[in-house]
Amino acid sequence: MKMWKRVCLWLVAWVAIACSSPKNSRLPILGIPEYKEVNGKIDTLYHTVPNFQFVDQDSALVTEATVADKIYVADFFFGTCPTICPVMKQQMLRVYEQFKDTPNFAILSHTIDPEHDTVAYLKDYSMRLGVPDNKTWHFLTGDKDKIYQIGSGEGYMVPLGENEDAPGGFIHSGAFLLVDKERRIRGKYDGTNPKEVTALINDIPKLLAEYEQ
Amino acid sequence: MIFRNCLPSMSSKLIVPILFALATATACGGGSSEGEQVLNRLNDTEIKYFTNGKRLYSTHCANCHMENGEGLGQLIPPLKGADYLLNDVGRAARIIVNGAKEPLIVNGIEYRQPMPGNTSLNASEVTEILTYITNAWGNSYGGVSLNQIKTALSTN
Numbered sequence: 314m315k316m317w318k319r320v321c322l323w324l325v326a327w328v329a330i331a332c333s334s335p336k337n338s339r340l341p342i343l344g345i346p347e348y349k350e351v352n353g354k355i356d357t358l359y360h361t362v363p364n365f366q367f368v369d370q371d372s373a374l375v376t377e378a379t380v381a382d383k384i385y386v387a388d389f390f391f392g393t394c395p396t397i398c399p400v401m402k403q404q405m406l407r408v409y410e411q412f413k414d415t416p417n418f419a420i421l422s423h424t425i426d427p428e429h430d431t432v433a434y435l436k437d438y439s440m441r442l443g444v445p446d447n448k449t450w451h452f453l454t455g456d457k458d459k460i461y462q463i464g465s466g467e468g469y470m471v472p473l474g475e476n477e478d479a480p481g482g483f484i485h486s487g488a489f490l491l492v493d494k495e496r497r498i499r500g501k502y503d504g505t506n507p508k509e510v511t512a513l514i515n516d517i518p519k520l521l522a523e524y525e526q
Numbered sequence: 527m528i529f530r531n532c533l534p535s536m537s538s539k540l541i542v543p544i545l546f547a548l549a550t551a552t553a554c555g556g557g558s559s560e561g562e563q564v565l566n567r568l569n570d571t572e573i574k575y576f577t578n579g580k581r582l583y584s585t586h587c588a589n590c591h592m593e594n595g596e597g598l599g600q601l602i603p604p605l606k607g608a609d610y611l612l613n614d615v616g617r618a619a620r621i622i623v624n625g626a627k628e629p630l631i632v633n634g635i636e637y638r639q640p641m642p643g644n645t646s647l648n649a650s651e652v653t654e655i656l657t658y659i660t661n662a663w664g665n666s667y668g669g670v671s672l673n674q675i676k677t678a679l680s681t682n
Contacts, residue, residue, distance in 0.1 A: 395641075396589055399598045399602055400589055400592070403592060406599075438601065440600075441600035441601045442598065442599040442601060443600075480642070481642075
């Protein structure tokens, strides 16, 4: 009987651990940091997303200043994408619905086909998706090279490219990137996977909480 | 079995956390979402079509029309409860294969996103997909026959 008692207790403990998530753990900082010696001390320089300048669905200029005091989620898509984009947008809608009224939060969706996805197209696209304004969710277009540049290793570190053989003519990542106010990447989630997007939805308040202390 | 063995030997102080843990485990585990009802209106062959169709749907259609058949906002039309689909299954067969370039109106809403064709699908596969999408998510069209779809596709 004593052994059974022990087994039961272990079981309870195991279930409790398996179901709980650590509450005070900080999100990781992604990318390879650089180490620099300053006055004999080692300084850690984390990877950050560089400055940018794009235009959103309401023709508003969106730059690093737009998100200066915000954490945000970034992704890449194109309007006529026949593969993963609709699922990504369905999943991003979940994030939007949850946090659209949260101050200090934004979503930046970059088109990788700016020749087709003009401001007017993105306005129609976002309206049809159910996003009535650019208060939280910006659908960005702009200079093609600049879009690919910010997606690359210099910025969000996701694979993007034009490819005639790919469905729709582009290959791109389905990743959602969670970025903090210092523009460091704090999480990367598969935007086509509802479970990973749930993890993102859980991580956003954790990241916001870091700034409340 | 473990619990049956250990419960009687434990004080009530211990039973409470165990029940709590059980409740938590149930909540965390989640139920199976595979809730397709038994399809009384389909015969054995059609049920086979339905099952294969579900698999094909996941591969070829669900990216845009979603696993729940609800589409995406006013960008991609729903299949669930869609008059455009259920009113003319032959037309739907042709669109699955050839795609759609022109805008179309589903349940009173105009959709303009072009649909790519799936020219690699044969008539059997199209029949299976149609059997699935016209009988899933509360749609209740009934059986779709291979001959019906072969005829529809030959009138391209």
